[in-house]
Amino acid sequence: xxxxxxxxxxxxxxxPPGGRRPGRAARGWGAALIxxxxxxxxxxxxxxxxxxxxxxxxxxxxxxxAKSWHNLRSDQIFPAHLEDTSIIQKNTGWTRQGIxxxxxxxxxxxxxxxxxxxxxxxxxxxxxTYVDDTGKTAATVALVVTRSYKDxxxxxxxxxxxxxxxxxxxxxxxxxxxxxxxxxxxxxxxxFGGAVRAVGLSTTSAPFxxxxxxxxxxxxxxxxKLPGDWEHEGPPEVRVFPKIADHLAGIYSRSFPNxxxxxxxxxxx
Numbered sequence: 017x018x019x020x021x022x023x024x025x026x027x028x029x030x031x032p033p034g035g036r037r038p039g040r041a042a043r044g045w046g047a048a049l050i051x052x053x054x055x056x057x058x059x060x061x062x063x064x065x066x067x068x069x070x071x072x073x074x075x076x077x078x079x080x081x082a083k084s085w086h087n088l089r090s091d092q093i094f095p096a097h098l099e100d101t102s103i104i105q106k107n108t109g110w111t112r113q114g115i116x117x118x119x120x121x122x123x124x125x126x127x128x129x130x131x132x133x134x135x136x137x138x139x140x141x142x143x144x145t146y147v148d149d150t151g152k153t154a155a156t157v158a159l160v161v162t163r164s165y166k167d168x169x170x171x172x173x174x175x176x177x178x179x180x181x182x183x184x185x186x187x188x189x190x191x192x193x194x195x196x197x198x199x200x201x202x203x204x205x206x207x208f209g210g211a212v213r214a215v216g217l218s219t220t221s222a223p224f225x226x227x228x229x230x231x232x233x234x235x236x237x238x239x240x241k242l243p244g245d246w247e248h249e250g251p252p253e254v255r256v257f258p259k260i261a262d263h264l265a266g267i268y269s270r271s272f273p274n275x276x277x278x279x280x281x282x283x284x285x
Contacts, residue, residue, distance in 0.1 A: 127189030209258030
């Protein structure tokens with residue numbers, strides 16, 4: 017119509033006069049270039065996806081488990097505070113008083129457990145002393161390194177058998193000497209009972225046993241010797257300490273694997 021601009025048609029029209037459509041060879045090269053460009057892109061995305069997946073997974077280095085005692089700091093092996101996190105209720109925790117420097121199996125184990133540990137191929141002993149939150153009980157916690165996980169399990173089982181075979185009032189000598197720490201609540205204390213447990217992991221490559229000796233910090237009280245009509249209560253009073261030691265050994269045997277597997281970040285902080 018007059019006064020109006022002619023409409024423009026935008027699109028792919030017919031080829032100009034004298035022009036030629038792309039041949040089969042040209043189309044083949046174009047397809048090849050597209051394929052060569054897409055495949056590297058897909059491969060790159062796959063690599064990124066795998067890396068992201070691995071970063072989110074809880075992969076565990078089994079070789080590290082057996083050598084973790086050598087690679088971890090002493091304050092990672094023995095945290096400043098131990099508490100039973102397997103129960104919801106508030107419970108008595110344990111505060112570290114000192115860490116043992118010497119790692120001799122001969123010096124830092126005692127009683128029948130020392131001979132049992134030698135048979136299991138004891139390599140090294142690391143220990144620390146704790147006091148419970150009441151201040152009335154002290155305990156030395158020892159991480160015993162053996163030849164293998166199988167030896168560790170056998171060692172824990174052998175000590176347990178020794179305890180079961182004894183008479184009710186004949187307590188087994190504690191597995192670890194009581195480690196006193198000067199100028200702390202554990203400066204002087206008595207060793208009255210002990211327990212041993214294998215350190216359980218999701219892998220079977222960790223050759224660890226935890227041995228605990230526990231006892232009272234009050235040296236003025238004569239545990240197990242009560243006067244008069246209370247005399248029969250003496251032995252049960254002493255037997256409470258092996259139970260305390262076993263409870264603490266259980267706490268440690270459940271908690272330390274988290275350190276080895278990198279799941280526990282608070283230890284040694």
